[in-house]
Amino acid sequence: MxxxxxxxxxxxxxxxxxxxxxxxxxxxxxxxxxxxxxxxxxxxxxxxxxxxxxxxxxxxxxxxxxxxxxxxxxxxxxxxxxxxxxxxxxxxxxxxxxxxxxxxxxxxxxxxxxxxxxxxxxxxxxxxxxxxxxxxxxxxxxxxxxxxxxxxxxxxxxxxxxxxxxxxxxxxxxxxxxxxxxxxxxxxxxxxxxxxAAALAADPHRMPEAAIEPVKINPWRSPVAWGLAIFLAGNSAQTYVYFTWLPPYLTDAGMDAGAAGSMLAYFAILGLPMSLLVPLWIPRLRNPIIAVSLFTAFWIIGHIGLYLSPMEGTLIWMTFSGLGQGTFATALLMVNLRSRSTHGSGVLSGFAQGLGYGGAAVAPLLFGVVRDATGGWGASFAMLGVCIVVMLIGAVMVNGPRRIEDAKHQQAGAQLERVD
The missing domain is CATH 1.20.1250.20 (MFS general substrate transporter like domains)
Structure with missing residues (x-):
């Protein structure tokens, strides 16, 4: 056959x-x-x-x-x-x-x-x-x-x-x-x-794809790349703080250790519906910042609720924070929505995740250091507000229809104009 x-x-x-x-x-x-x-x-x-x-x-x-x-x-x-x-x-x-x-x-x-x-x-x-x-x-x-x-x-x-x-x-x-x-x-x-190998045998003069030099992209000079990195940093910082500090915070407030662990598991599980919804919804929006603003509001309600009332309405606050995780699915989707080619997607993915996770790495450490220095949780929770601001700045930078390759094309066009 x-x-x-x-x-x-x-x-x-x-x-x-x-x-x-x-x-x-x-x-x-x-x-x-x-x-x-x-x-x-x-x-x-x-x-x-x-x-x-x-x-x-x-x-x-x-x-x-x-x-x-x-x-x-x-x-x-x-x-x-x-x-x-x-x-x-x-x-x-x-x-x-x-x-x-x-x-x-x-x-x-x-x-x-x-x-x-x-x-x-x-x-x-x-x-x-x-x-x-x-x-x-x-x-x-x-x-x-x-x-x-x-x-x-x-x-x-x-x-x-x-x-x-x-x-x-x-x-x-x-x-x-x-x-x-x-x-x-x-x-x-x-x-x-x-x-x-078969293509090369049929055409000995054919250049292998691996030998084709892709268009050079410098993500360090791309507002899109920086915006996505900043957006991912602000989002991931909040998530890592929750995974590191949510159980200790809730047990410190008087919750049983097993129940505190269950709250963290519930937070993680809520990533499932957001993972399904976000990639199907956001491509239909002309301005993704609309969806990001909604998810940000969820994060804010969850943070404030947990700080003001950790023992009452905990499930409600965890629901809002869990739904806020739509920002993470948004960040992953934007890698492909803000690139024109497979090469551009790889460059943008590496740059955004490299700087994004690097920036987020210090958040759990600082959260604990501030907690020990102040003797309370208020200043630490205020840090989550800073993360929100950082995330929104990145969201604004990637909201427009630009792609990571565009900066290269604009530079090439400017050079051609100077030659003419």
């Missing part, structure tokens, strides 16, 4: 879609599966307050570094090969850290794991643009939803699995999911190599 080119293309898209969704599902597991197990991991490996704080900062710091470095790797090796390397790093790091007996190698291997997933963070948006250019909103909705599912599912399963086995098996088990991610991408990468 002869397989038509259309059937081959369709099979390739199915494989790419499966690979994108599985990668998105696994990205957060390395981050959120460890904290619920620190009660068992800490005494055995020797965690103290400093190393626990370092572990909390590790994800945004490593994601930031990966964001800035990954676009160079994409330019050299291509999207698919970078993703395969990222998954291999994550698998090695996850399995290896489950075997160590001291806090230092555990942190180092956690950083290696996060580096792999940080590369995956950057690669996902340009992969969507490459394989599904006419279905960006739908596929983005799917993979952002998988991010939310992974975030909610991993901490829920971590403790029961550790109870049935031990903490080492519990944190290593997620490497199996990462291994499954490899299958569709290894197949896709092999098919791409065969198709390129």
């Amino acid at each position: 002869t397989v038509t080119p259309q059937q081959k293309a369709y099979a390739g898209k199915i494989g790419a879609l499966l690979g994108i969704m599985l990668m998105a599902l696994s990205i957060r597991s390395a981050v959120v599966s460890v904290p619920p197990l620190l009660g068992s991991i800490g005494p055995e490996l020797g965690f103290d307050s400093f190393s626990t704080g370092l572990l909390a900062m590790l994800a945004p710091v490593v994601f930031a570094a990966s964001g800035l470095l990954t676009p160079r790797l994409i330019k050299t090796w291509g999207l698919e090969k970078v993703l395969v390397i990222a998954v291999l790093l994550a698998i090695f790091g996850q399995v290896s850290r489950a075997l160590v007996g001291d806090v230092a190698p555990f942190l180092a291997l956690s950083a290696l794991t996060l580096a792999g997933y940080g590369m995956g963070n950057v690669v996902l948006p340009p992969l969507v643009k490459k394989y599904f250019p006419s279905r960006i909103a739908v596929v983005t909705a799917g993979y952002v939803t998988m991010l939310a599912v992974g975030t909610a599912l991993s901490p829920v399963l971590a403790v029961p699995v550790a109870g049935l086995t031990n903490w080492r098996i519990s944190i290593a088990l997620w490497a199996l999911l990462s291994a499954v991610v490899l299958v569709p991408w290894v197949v896709q990468f092999t098919k791409d190599r065969r198709s390129h």
Whole structure:
């Protein structure tokens, strides 16, 4: 039976879609599966307050570094090969850290794991643009939803699995999911190599795609890139503060530790409906700032409610804050809405996530430092107001229809005018 080119293309898209969704599902597991197990991991490996704080900062710091470095790797090796390397790093790091007996190698291997997933963070948006250019909103909705599912599912399963086995098996088990991610991408990468070889054999003078120099884009001079980075920083700072400080804050107010953990899980779960809604709604808006303003209002109501009344109406305040997470889905969607090409999407994704996560990394630390310095939570919650302002500044900068490539085109046009 002869397989038509259309059937081959369709099979390739199915494989790419499966690979994108599985990668998105696994990205957060390395981050959120460890904290619920620190009660068992800490005494055995020797965690103290400093190393626990370092572990909390590790994800945004490593994601930031990966964001800035990954676009160079994409330019050299291509999207698919970078993703395969990222998954291999994550698998090695996850399995290896489950075997160590001291806090230092555990942190180092956690950083290696996060580096792999940080590369995956950057690669996902340009992969969507490459394989599904006419279905960006739908596929983005799917993979952002998988991010939310992974975030909610991993901490829920971590403790029961550790109870049935031990903490080492519990944190290593997620490497199996990462291994499954490899299958569709290894197949896709092999098919791409065969198709390129066949094209080259048919036309020996054909230049391979990898040898074609993409248009150079300098994100450091792009208002769009800076705006998205600032927007992501303000959003992620609030999210990381919640993941780090919400349970301690609620228990300090008098809530049971188990109930405080449930509030955090509820906050994470609310990312699911927003992940589905945002990519389908925002592309229909001429001005995305309308949606961002609504989500910002949710954040503000949640912050104020939690500060003024942490023990009464807690579920209501957590609902508002959880719905505010629509700003994160917006940031991921804007990577493709504010770029014209796969190359531009990769550059914008790396720059925005690199600087965005880097800026967000200091928020949980400062939140705790201010709390200790003032003896209360008021000044710390005021910091969340600063994050809101930062996020809105970035939202205004990316609201217009400009693309990251536009700055390059404008510079080229200006140079041509000077030559004339």
